[in-house]
Amino acid sequence: MLALHKMQKxxxxxxxxxxxxKTISLEKTMEEIVKEQREVVKKVILEHGKTVVDTxxxxxxxxxxxxxxxxxCETSCVLPKEGILFRGHSTAKIEECLPRAENxxxxxxxxxxxxxxxxxxxxxxxxxxxxxxxxEHSTLPEYVIQVMDSLPKELHPMTxxxxxxxxxxxxxxxxxxxxxxxxxxxxxxxxRDAMDLLSxxxxxxxxxxxxxxxxxxxxxxxxxxxxxxANFTKMxxxxxxxxxxxxxxxxxxxxxxxxxxxxxxxxxxxxSALADPYISFVAGLNGLAGPLHGLANQEVLTFLNELIKxxxxxxxxxxxxxxxxGWLKPGKVIPGYGHAxxxxxDPRFTTQENFAKRNIKDDAMVxxxxxxxxxxxxxxxxxxxxxxPYPNVDAHSGVLLSYYGMKQNDFYTVLFGVSRAxxxxxQLVWARAFxxxxxxxxxxxxxxxxxxxxxxxxxxxKQGNDTxxxxxx
Ligand SMILES: CC(=O)SCCNC(=O)CCNC(=O)[C@H](O)C(C)(C)COP(=O)(O)OP(=O)(O)OC[C@H]1O[C@@H](n2cnc3c(N)ncnc32)[C@H](O)[C@@H]1OP(=O)(O)O
Ligand SMILES: O=C([O-])CC(=O)C(=O)O
Numbered sequence: 001m002l003a004l005h006k007m008q009k010x011x012x013x014x015x016x017x018x019x020x021x022k023t024i025s026l027e028k029t030m031e032e033i034v035k036e037q038r039e040v041v042k043k044v045i046l047e048h049g050k051t052v053v054d055t056x057x058x059x060x061x062x063x064x065x066x067x068x069x070x071x072x073c074e075t076s077c078v079l080p081k082e083g084i085l086f087r088g089h090s091t092a093k094i095e096e097c098l099p100r101a102e103n104x105x106x107x108x109x110x111x112x113x114x115x116x117x118x119x120x121x122x123x124x125x126x127x128x129x130x131x132x133x134x135x136e137h138s139t140l141p142e143y144v145i146q147v148m149d150s151l152p153k154e155l156h157p158m159t160x161x162x163x164x165x166x167x168x169x170x171x172x173x174x175x176x177x178x179x180x181x182x183x184x185x186x187x188x189x190x191x192r193d194a195m196d197l198l199s200x201x202x203x204x205x206x207x208x209x210x211x212x213x214x215x216x217x218x219x220x221x222x223x224x225x226x227x228x229x230a231n232f233t234k235m236x237x238x239x240x241x242x243x244x245x246x247x248x249x250x251x252x253x254x255x256x257x258x259x260x261x262x263x264x265x266x267x268x269x270x271x272s273a274l275a276d277p278y279i280s281f282v283a284g285l286n287g288l289a290g291p292l293h294g295l296a297n298q299e300v301l302t303f304l305n306e307l308i309k310x311x312x313x314x315x316x317x318x319x320x321x322x323x324x325x326g327w328l329k330p331g332k333v334i335p336g337y338g339h340a341x342x343x344x345x346d347p348r349f350t351t352q353e354n355f356a357k358r359n360i361k362d363d364a365m366v367x368x369x370x371x372x373x374x375x376x377x378x379x380x381x382x383x384x385x386x387x388x389p390y391p392n393v394d395a396h397s398g399v400l401l402s403y404y405g406m407k408q409n410d411f412y413t414v415l416f417g418v419s420r421a422x423x424x425x426x427q428l429v430w431a432r433a434f435x436x437x438x439x440x441x442x443x444x445x446x447x448x449x450x451x452x453x454x455x456x457x458x459x460x461x462k463q464g465n466d467t468x469x470x471x472x473x
Pocket of ligand 1: 291292293294296328332333334335336337338339340341385386387388392393394
């Protein structure tokens with residue numbers, strides 16, 4: 001399964017990797033875990049299948065389903081007052097425990113792939129195995145490059161990137177072989193496709209960058225001595241080891257945010273119809289491209305540039321506050337602030353803030369982000385209507401990328417997409433491992449809802465039968 005592709009057209013292997021991780025296999029490791037977890041879930045459904053764990057208010061039906069428990073996601077969970085837990089581990093624990101590059105200070109995102117897929121913190125060797133796997137499977141079919149090259153440069157990079165990934169569907173083993181396998185085995189096909197997508201996604205993203213901004217014909221050289229992030233930055237023409245560290249941190253931090261966010265939910269939904277991982281992921285990616293979701297990291301830079309244009313790079317807090325009032329007047333939002341679930345400063349913001357404090361001395365844009373953090377929360381609190389006045393992950397990422405020379409802010413959501421593929425693909429593998437059925441919630445009209453409310457008041461259920469409560473009365 002791990003055949004070494006040498007001198008591939010769009011992903012040449014420059015040198016071989018150490019042999020010590022040869023005996024490790026992600027699929028074999030997951031086999032046992034899938035077996036165990038299926039038993040756990042079977043037991044939960046058997047013992048508690050009829051237990052009511054949530055109820056729905058009318059306001060939630062009209063309010064983006066906020067707060068409704070919708071489905072199960074094993075890879076991560078977001079606590080309003082603590083933030084993301086990746087397989088139960090906080091961002092601080094992740095920073096401390098995931099293996100790093102040699103002489104590096106931040107985790108390798110390859111460790112996040114292992115963690116989200118298996119639920120276990122990886123060893124150094126398991127991370128090496130993932131790096132090796134990604135490098136060895138990085139060949140891009142030539143037609144994918146041709147499709148991407150045929151697109152106009154004016155297209156938003158997210159669309160260019162999504163079209164490249166959609167075209168990769170021809171690689172799908174799920175698409176070709178699913179019907180030959182039992183349902184219980186489909187997760188293996190999804191896993192192979194998921195790992196194939198992760199192996200190629202950095203090349204597709206790099207090609208979007210090179211096509212849109214560098215205009216060079218590049219024969220991508222994947223160096224097996226380098227990790228996933230270092231190869232990625234190299235393919236985009238960057239040569240700064242500090243930027244490699246920044247990208248390692250970025251790709252680790254943005255990997256997952258449980259199942260209900262727009263991109264994860266879209267991917268999960270499309271995957272439930274047994275669409276293959278490539279097109280399911282593209283569905284999620286298109287959701288990520290919305291300005292209230294992933295595109296906010298592009299919007300933050302636009303917002304900062306507007307602020308600088310109007311009040312300069314070193315405004316006083318008072319000048320900043322007045323400018324913010326003007327910004328909100330036409331009904332805009334402050335990008336990078338607020339969250340549907342979080343009710344505190346996003347710990348992923350704090351990780352990036354700490355990275356900036358360690359690595360960047362006196363950069364005007366970074367300073368502005370830190371000044372905004374002093375000013376914006378109190379301002380948003382004063383508006384009363386906002387549920388979370390604190391910064392989210394997108395408030396900080398752009399200024400770090402910009403500092404290291406990646407100035408094209410309309411590319412930032414592509415980077416987000418590369419990272420989010422780790423979580424979305426892990427979620428998809430597990431959705432098929434648990435053999436979840438096609439998603440199809442009920443909906444109703446407002447008239448239908450009013451009838452339902454009337455029936456409820458009369459002690460009847462949806463079908464007009466007496467409910468247990470009314471019988472007891
Ligand atoms: C990776 C990610 O997806 S993280 C989120 C990235 N998105 C952004 O940063 C965009 C800015 N933030 C927002 O628009 C929102 O906070 C969201 C979309 C993230 C969350 O939306 P909600 O859960 O609906 O937020 P909330 O319940 O606090 O909204 C209540 C009101 O406050 C407003 N509000 C929320 N955040 C902000 C903000 N940053 N600036 C101005 N107004 C805001 C909402 O627009 C809404 O106004 P309305 O009642 O007039 O329509
Ligand atoms: O959870 C959400 O709604 C948004 C998201 O994906 C994130 O913050 O990373």
